[in-house]
Amino acid sequence: MGETTVGQWFGPLVRWALVTRESVDDVAGSVVTLLTDFGLSDTFVGQMKGEMLSRTPGLTLVDLTHQVPPQSILIGALHLRAAWSAFPPGTVHLVVVDPGVGSDRRAIALSWQGHYFVGPDNGVLDGALDGAEPDDVIEIDPRQLHAERISRTFHGRDLFAPAAAELAGGRSLSDLGSVVDPRSLVRVDVPRAFRDGDTVHGTILIIDHYGNGITNIAAHLLEGAVARGIEVQCGEFRCSGLAASYAAAESDEALALISSMDTLELAVRDGAAATRYDLQTGAEVTVQFS
Amino acid sequence: MGETTVGQWFGPLVRWALVTRESVDDVAGSVVTLLTDFGLSDTFVGQMKGEMLSRTPGLTLVDLTHQVPPQSILIGALHLRAAWSAFPPGTVHLVVVDPGVGSDRRAIALSWQGHYFVGPDNGVLDGALDGAEPDDVIEIDPRQLHAERISRTFHGRDLFAPAAAELAGGRSLSDLGSVVDPRSLVRVDVPRAFRDGDTVHGTILIIDHYGNGITNIAAHLLEGAVARGIEVQCGEFRCSGLAASYAAAESDEALALISSMDTLELAVRDGAAATRYDLQTGAEVTVQFS
Amino acid sequence: MGETTVGQWFGPLVRWALVTRESVDDVAGSVVTLLTDFGLSDTFVGQMKGEMLSRTPGLTLVDLTHQVPPQSILIGALHLRAAWSAFPPGTVHLVVVDPGVGSDRRAIALSWQGHYFVGPDNGVLDGALDGAEPDDVIEIDPRQLHAERISRTFHGRDLFAPAAAELAGGRSLSDLGSVVDPRSLVRVDVPRAFRDGDTVHGTILIIDHYGNGITNIAAHLLEGAVARGIEVQCGEFRCSGLAASYAAAESDEALALISSMDTLELAVRDGAAATRYDLQTGAEVTVQFS
Numbered sequence: 044m045g046e047t048t049v050g051q052w053f054g055p056l057v058r059w060a061l062v063t064r065e066s067v068d069d070v071a072g073s074v075v076t077l078l079t080d081f082g083l084s085d086t087f088v089g090q091m092k093g094e095m096l097s098r099t100p101g102l103t104l105v106d107l108t109h110q111v112p113p114q115s116i117l118i119g120a121l122h123l124r125a126a127w128s129a130f131p132p133g134t135v136h137l138v139v140v141d142p143g144v145g146s147d148r149r150a151i152a153l154s155w156q157g158h159y160f161v162g163p164d165n166g167v168l169d170g171a172l173d174g175a176e177p178d179d180v181i182e183i184d185p186r187q188l189h190a191e192r193i194s195r196t197f198h199g200r201d202l203f204a205p206a207a208a209e210l211a212g213g214r215s216l217s218d219l220g221s222v223v224d225p226r227s228l229v230r231v232d233v234p235r236a237f238r239d240g241d242t243v244h245g246t247i248l249i250i251d252h253y254g255n256g257i258t259n260i261a262a263h264l265l266e267g268a269v270a271r272g273i274e275v276q277c278g279e280f281r282c283s284g285l286a287a288s289y290a291a292a293e294s295d296e297a298l299a300l301i302s303s304m305d306t307l308e309l310a311v312r313d314g315a316a317a318t319r320y321d322l323q324t325g326a327e328v329t330v331q332f333s
Numbered sequence: 334m335g336e337t338t339v340g341q342w343f344g345p346l347v348r349w350a351l352v353t354r355e356s357v358d359d360v361a362g363s364v365v366t367l368l369t370d371f372g373l374s375d376t377f378v379g380q381m382k383g384e385m386l387s388r389t390p391g392l393t394l395v396d397l398t399h400q401v402p403p404q405s406i407l408i409g410a411l412h413l414r415a416a417w418s419a420f421p422p423g424t425v426h427l428v429v430v431d432p433g434v435g436s437d438r439r440a441i442a443l444s445w446q447g448h449y450f451v452g453p454d455n456g457v458l459d460g461a462l463d464g465a466e467p468d469d470v471i472e473i474d475p476r477q478l479h480a481e482r483i484s485r486t487f488h489g490r491d492l493f494a495p496a497a498a499e500l501a502g503g504r505s506l507s508d509l510g511s512v513v514d515p516r517s518l519v520r521v522d523v524p525r526a527f528r529d530g531d532t533v534h535g536t537i538l539i540i541d542h543y544g545n546g547i548t549n550i551a552a553h554l555l556e557g558a559v560a561r562g563i564e565v566q567c568g569e570f571r572c573s574g575l576a577a578s579y580a581a582a583e584s585d586e587a588l589a590l591i592s593s594m595d596t597l598e599l600a601v602r603d604g605a606a607a608t609r610y611d612l613q614t615g616a617e618v619t620v621q622f623s
Numbered sequence: 624m625g626e627t628t629v630g631q632w633f634g635p636l637v638r639w640a641l642v643t644r645e646s647v648d649d650v651a652g653s654v655v656t657l658l659t660d661f662g663l664s665d666t667f668v669g670q671m672k673g674e675m676l677s678r679t680p681g682l683t684l685v686d687l688t689h690q691v692p693p694q695s696i697l698i699g700a701l702h703l704r705a706a707w708s709a710f711p712p713g714t715v716h717l718v719v720v721d722p723g724v725g726s727d728r729r730a731i732a733l734s735w736q737g738h739y740f741v742g743p744d745n746g747v748l749d750g751a752l753d754g755a756e757p758d759d760v761i762e763i764d765p766r767q768l769h770a771e772r773i774s775r776t777f778h779g780r781d782l783f784a785p786a787a788a789e790l791a792g793g794r795s796l797s798d799l800g801s802v803v804d805p806r807s808l809v810r811v812d813v814p815r816a817f818r819d820g821d822t823v824h825g826t827i828l829i830i831d832h833y834g835n836g837i838t839n840i841a842a843h844l845l846e847g848a849v850a851r852g853i854e855v856q857c858g859e860f861r862c863s864g865l866a867a868s869y870a871a872a873e874s875d876e877a878l879a880l881i882s883s884m885d886t887l888e889l890a891v892r893d894g895a896a897a898t899r900y901d902l903q904t905g906a907e908v909t910v911q912f913s
Contacts, residue, residue: 072680076669082542083373083663086416087593089366089397093419096393100362100421103676104395105684107669113543114603126666129673129780131680142603145578195578197593200419252662253693288725288775303667303777313694313722372832373663376706377883379656379687383709386683390652390711394685403833404893432893435868485868487883490709 073211074103074134078123079199080111081139087197091137091204098205099212105130114142118324120170120231121248123160125304127171132157137207139199140167150202151223153180154216161207163198164223166231173233176225184220234325236260243330245307247277247322254315256280256322260307260330272333275299280309280320289313299330363501364393364424368413369489370401371429377487381427381494388495389502395420404432408614410460410521411538413450415594417461422447427497429489430457440492441513443470444506451497453488454513456521463523466515474510524615526550533620535597537567537612544605546570546612550597550620562623565589570599570610579603589620653791654683654714658703659779660691661719667777671717671784678785679792685710694722698904700750700811701828703740705884707751712737717787719779720747730782731803733760734796741787743778744803746811753813756805764800814905816840823910825887827857827902834895836860836902840887840910852913855879860889860900869893879910 075095081087092104107126111119119140127136141148141163149164155177160168164182183206185193193201206219236245236259245260256277265273268285275282282297292298292312297320302308307330310316317323365385371377382394397416401409409430417426431438431453439454445467450458454472473496475483483491496509526535526549535550546567555563558575565572572587582588582602587610592598597620600606607613655675661667672684687706691699699720707716721728721743729744735757740748744762763786765773773781786799816825816839825840836857845853848865855862862877872878872892877900882888887910890896897903 072676074676074680076673078666078669083396084398084400085539085541086368086397086412087542089368089395089416090419090593092395093366093416093421093424096362096364096395097419097421100364101393103681105669105672105676106663107666108664110664113605122666126669126673129670129677131673131677134673143580146580194591194593194595196590196598200593249665251665252667290723290726300776301774303670303774303780305774308776315693373686374688374690375829375831376658376687376702377832379658379685379706380709380883382685383656383706383711383714386652386654386685387709387711390654391683403895433870436870484881484883484885486880486888490883 072103073099073101074105074130075207075211076105076107076126076130076134076136077109078107078111078119078126078136079109079139080113080115080119081109081199083109087199090200091139094200094204095208095211098208102208102211111140114140116140116142116165116167117231117233118249119167120233123167123170124173127158127160130158133159135159135161135207135211136171137203138162138167139203141165141198144198145195149223150183150198150206151180151228152183152206152210152216152219153177159207159210159216161203161210163203164229166229169228169231172228174230177228179216180223180225180228181216181220182223187219234259236264238264241332245328245330247309247324247326247328250317250322250324253310254317254319254322255302256309256316256326256328257302257304258307258309258328260328262301262305262307265301265307265330268330268332273299274331274333275307275309275328276331277309277322277326277328278320280316280322282309362393363389363391364395364420365497365501366395366397366416366420366424366426367399368397368401368409368416368426369399369429370403370405370409371399371489373399377489380490381429384490384494385498385501388498392498392501401430404430406430406432406455406457407521407523408539409457410523413457413460414463417448417450420448423449425449425451425497425501426461427493428452428457429493431455431488434488435485439513440473440488440496441470441518442473442496442500442506442509443467449497449500449506451493451500453493454519456519459518459521462518464520467518469506470513470515470518471506471510472513477509524549526554528554531622535618535620537599537614537616537618540607540612540614543600544607544609544612545592546599546606546616546618547592547594548597548599548618550618552591552595552597555591555597555620558620558622563589564621564623565597565599565618566621567599567612567616567618568610570606570612572599652683653679653681654685654710655787655791656685656687656706656710656714656716657689658687658691658699658706658716659689659719660693660695660699661689661779663689667779670780671719674780674784675788675791678788682788682791691720694720696720696722696745696747697811697813698829699747700813703747703750704753707738707740710738713739715739715741715787715791716751717783718742718747719783721745721778724778725775729803730763730778730786731760731808732763732786732790732796732799733757739787739790739796741783741790743783744809746809749808749811752808754810757808759796760803760805760808761796761800762803767799814839816844818844821912825908825910827889827904827906827908830897830902830904833890834897834899834902835882836889836896836906836908837882837884838887838889838908840908842881842885842887845881845887845910848910848912853879854911854913855887855889855908856911857889857902857906857908858900860896860902862889
């Protein structure tokens, strides 16, 4: 068998494999998550996905949630904080809670701990950074995206989704716009819990789907709680001790435990604490050590 | 190295690569969108996806929305109109808003501008066509799908999803049924806006997730609005001028602007116009030029 | 062309192809379905997907529903029963309706008719088994998952999703934990319909998105209904005969027909029977043969 013959078969095979891979397989496994306040009753989310798949076929698209209360940057940031690190390095997180769309707020993309984040510069991406300085930040330049149209009301589809798709497809951050000073980023103001002697003061950040009140009181602020005993209060909600799990309480009983976000959670076994005790986002929570 | 030796390795490699590709990779990147009135509280959508992945592994499945009001062909058509063109050519759009399931309404599939559309012949697919004649239309022949069962209540799973999966997997339209005269298609009656002298008369088509009223008044009917000034009215909703973006209004202020669908949109900055002014689908909207 | 030269090209090509495939393509087409009571307003579902994609890139993830009423094992089981068999063999069904999370209820994975099922041992997986003995069952051993952390409140993310991803990625059931006696599985108590002379007694199991009442009366219990005629009653809901499809009734008319799950369904043409007649899950249904 001569070299020519091998080349006749071998070259095309390699090229065929490479070309096919370039078009789809190179990005197979590339993940883009979506987090918005768009809801699910319109096709806004679908349109963003269409734009991304048009640019970068083969992407894996994962919804975080689209039920952020309209224009609530804080809730968007908190959901991002809860979820981003569950994804593999290289994931692009597309976050669109954007009350300032069409204004001069910046459209940014940044890298942080091996992940990418794309969204408006209004603090919502700070949910992932939590005050830290990202590795790199750019302001997205629409010209680098060769977008056909950019509406004044839907940058999610026309600007952010294209940028996310380009990043997921392998384009570099620096290729999509000009460098931004990380210190100039808008930050989100998440209420902080603190300990004052034998009392920890905190706040309910989110009421979850089950009606649990997820607070900002980190587990480390409650060190010694099991041994010493604590009293937890939030309005009419009161309970004693830190439960190991929901199953540690009787049915219908109020309990406090460490949530899946590693913060204090107010719950009712087999019930909805928020409904029972009228818990609200922003309500004050106190933990009194015995 | 002899030919035999090369063949021993080379042949199997090529076959292995080809076979694997045929089973999954050939359709990697093939997109099917889903648009229904099935809601998300049952597994109807999941069952359709299961049927499709059983026929064509590796498909990329994208939800447009499943919150079309039950049996509302018009709203289904409008959502399809808003979203289909964001997807890459070759995409199959599976649309199931099907009050006539089990009757003699036809089950059709058609091609149009490089996309495929599958659904009942009740006008819902006309959302994409907007009155135009598609390139090709067939009536789906269940025998061509080799479906095991076809229920009388769930053609989405038993007929439309299989047809969509076959198209996405590479089967031709003509292979799935018999040709239909495009002029025989059922059309949807979308209210049309019109200009009468200095007044444009239109209608609210959709209330979106934010409570914005999306009208049928296309941007081109409003040419000169910025220069001349306009008064927009819909019941108690009134505002002056055409805003460039939400950010152009004060918080809580009523405004009118061009939506992401390139039509007039009635909004309240940081609020829900539909709730504030009791906007309803079908309500009359007038735009008066100064 | 010498052997060495061929080897220089051939070996790396094969390795490149194999390595790339192992990392992503080997599981391309592997499907994991998700069925939970997590709702969509938090990122719980997204976090589970992130954990799975971190372990097994390239998975196809399909939501069945996340709107199971909180902690309702029965409804979860019924949704699983309706949907699992639409998926291809090899699919992993991840089911998390888990009121006992953090207690000593077992975390299990099992194989049945070529599919895998992962979830708590509380009866929810019995929706697929319907009382049958699965082929193999194991109790998931967290050490086999090398999980970094296992919270007390979110085994969906920390235990079940990792196990599902490992199975979908090719690990064997026996590799993930120790064998469990199938006869020790917790079962779900689905009310059974029965025929007593000329009367069939049943129950409404689910109210679907359209407000149809889906009963537990299997089609075979209604043999002869069309020929002999039947009267169907459930509280104020009454109708005569078994309709072939919704389209067989007048608009607004009550009708009974065979659902897509092959059981009796109570409906109102173009309306919501549950609202009209106050149908509830658990309500008694009688079918009287003429």
